[in-house]
Amino acid sequence: MLRAARLTLVLVLVLTVQTTWLADARPFGATGDLLLLVAIAAGMAAGPVRGATVGFIAGVAMDLVLLTPFGLSSLTYLAVGFIVGTVHDGVLRSAPWIPVLVTFVASALGIVFLVMLGQLLGQQFRVPGLPRIVLVTAVINTLLAFPALFVARWIEKAAPDRMLQPSMRGLR
């Protein structure tokens, strides 16, 4: 219950920042994607299942403020959260640069996957500056990787069964 409340609070705040500050600033013509970062951080902090679950919820939140097909973001973030959790569980996590690398690559691939899935669903993502958008989003998310990971761990610490999950080792 506490974990759900923390996640809700974080998602509302992140959604507000995404739809106001980032949407207005548009650094280099791209808005970044903080909700994708939430999914990535959840995957790194708590493994593939939580990554997928949080990714799905974050995606639904994003779908609610866009007029793209409902489910496009949730399916994308779900996949990204799951893959990040799987990959991150399988590597040595003591190196500090791993979350940075994982966030950068996952953000870039997440945007590419979103565009590809959108095209498959008939969306006309005619984006001439796709490489720029991918790069800007990946850089923004990477810069925020450690704060996001901290917040994700704060959320997951509220889970009642956290000690049962191998991916939650080292959270304390």
Add this chain to the structure above:
Amino acid sequence: MAMTGPRRSGRSRLTILLLVLTSITVLTLDFRGVGFLGDARRAVGSALSPLQGAADFVATPFQNTWHGVTGYDDLEAENEALRIQVEQLEGEAARNADVAAQYDELVSQVDIPWVGGLSTATARVVQQPASSFSHVIGIDKGSGAGIREGMPVVVGDGEGLGGLVGRIVDVGEGRASVQLVTDPDFRVGVRLVTSQRFGTASGQGAGRDLRIDTGIEPGEPDADLPSLEILTTSGIDDRSSFPASIPVGKVTRTRPANGGLTLEVFAEPLADLDQLSFVSVVLTTPVG
């Protein structure tokens, strides 16, 4: 008691499967136009409004600083362009009478006072496109102000011209969403003012010119389009759901298309879509 490994693994797989199936189901429902998804979007939009207002209030000084820093080069360029423009206007002052006559002629051709007989609702832009792939903005007026889906949204430039911003695609009680003309899914029937040719303009993405399919062949006399020729909405039922004569854009270039059989026309939107603070919704019943 702790859950065993295989059982946990099975539950995990089931969770993932359920999430994927839910996403696909929601996608399918959305494509079928199920109403509650739109209602949910409007409810979230209304719920987020106060938070967005507070966030904007807090961020305004920082945003101004940011725009000052990132837009410095643009401001310099704009300054230079304006200085040149002023010099040109001063040089043309002697031909003022002639210019005035030409202006009157242009007005009669373009039918600039297009909004004269139409009611409008002025609204504040409260949300910019929320993602890099979104071409939808939010405004703070909705069905309570008489706004309906399909209505054209325009903006003035202080001199009576301005242009088409987009169309209303979603309406709540106190909010509405506007699909910008640059959205690749946006289509509007247009008329080339001088040649009186009709065509369909489509968006090509943010910051890019509109593309107009006119059917003009390169060899035709109409193929030599005057530079900066103005496009307006055509108002023809099967091409446009908008009233006629709303200024849309000005021609910037042409190029052969379809193996040289037709001419593709590109036009810059007259509305400055990067600087929208207030817009006007034309309260007319969409045709078709």
